[in-house]
Amino acid sequence: MGIHLVSVAAREWFGADEEDGGKGAIASALNEELRRRGLAPYAPVPEAAVPVPGPGQSFEEKLVPSTHGFDALCRRHLAPGEADLLLGWSVLVPVSLDEEIRLPLASPCTDETVIAGAPEVLALTERLAVAVRLPVDAIPEACDNLELTMWFLEGEAEEAVAARPGPWAEDLDTAFYAALYLRAPSTRCAAPAR
Numbered sequence: 001m002g003i004h005l006v007s008v009a010a011r012e013w014f015g016a017d018e019e020d021g022g023k024g025a026i027a028s029a030l031n032e033e034l035r036r037r038g039l040a041p042y043a044p045v046p047e048a049a050v051p052v053p054g055p056g057q058s059f060e061e062k063l064v065p066s067t068h069g070f071d072a073l074c075r076r077h078l079a080p081g082e083a084d085l086l087l088g089w090s091v092l093v094p095v096s097l098d099e100e101i102r103l104p105l106a107s108p109c110t111d112e113t114v115i116a117g118a119p120e121v122l123a124l125t126e127r128l129a130v131a132v133r134l135p136v137d138a139i140p141e142a143c144d145n146l147e148l149t150m151w152f153l154e155g156e157a158e159e160a161v162a163a164r165p166g167p168w169a170e171d172l173d174t175a176f177y178a179a180l181y182l183r184a185p186s187t188r189c190a191a192p193a194r
Contacts, residue, residue: 003108005184007059007144008091010044026091026113029103042093058144061180064153069174077131078124086124089116092184096120118185125181133166134178143183152176 008023016024031041074083085100090107097117107113129136138160140147151157152172161169168175 003063005059005061005063005180008044009058013044023091025105026103026115029105029113030091030093030101030115033101033103042095059184060146061143061183062146062149063180064149065173065176067173067177069171070177073128073132073174073178077128082124085116086121086181089114089121091115092118092121094118094185121181122185125178125185128178129182132168132175132178134168134175134182135160135164135166136179136182138164139179139183141183143180148176148179148183152179 013023013027027042034041071087074086078086089100090110090113093115095117096119097115101115103113103115105113128134139157140151152175157172157175161172168178
């Protein structure tokens with residue numbers, strides 16, 4: 001199966017059943033921490049009554065390529081704290097956070113859940129996209145059915161290399177993660193799932 005990065009709908013965010021993607025414990029702990037900091041609780045955007053497949057309203061991508069090149073890119077172009085923020089989150093919420101929030105709850109990849117704000121992650125990723133001259137207009141915008149993953153893995157990215165050469169084309173695995181981290185912050189809420 002591997003690890004997928006997926007958007008989390010409101011019913012899943014408040015759901016208690018982890019087997020069904022429920023994040024209720026994380027939602028409660030996040031709101032408790034926000035209240036402790038004097039901030040308003042996080043309430044996800046309600047879902048559309050009838051979701052339409054393929055409109056880019058949800059997010060699902062599979063983390064298949066190696067992350068080594070992307071990690072090195074982050075370390076080259078971002079300050080240490082910025083790189084840690086970009087590479088270390090396990091839940092991304094579409095609100096601004098002055099700093100990441102660490103919760104003592106296990107996530108699919110670690111023993112804790114690290115919550116980051118999408119605006120901060122997006123700003124860091126935009127800098128990386130500029131550094132590698134990622135052809136943002138050529139990569140898929142809708143990422144709700146592995147579109148980005150398939151674009152990179154099934155040859156369309158290689159076709160784009162011929163038309164749009166540049167530093168991004170030197171390491172397509174790194175370009176995949178730059179594109180992934182650029183698209184993920186535009187979702188309602190994103191988290192890894194197995």
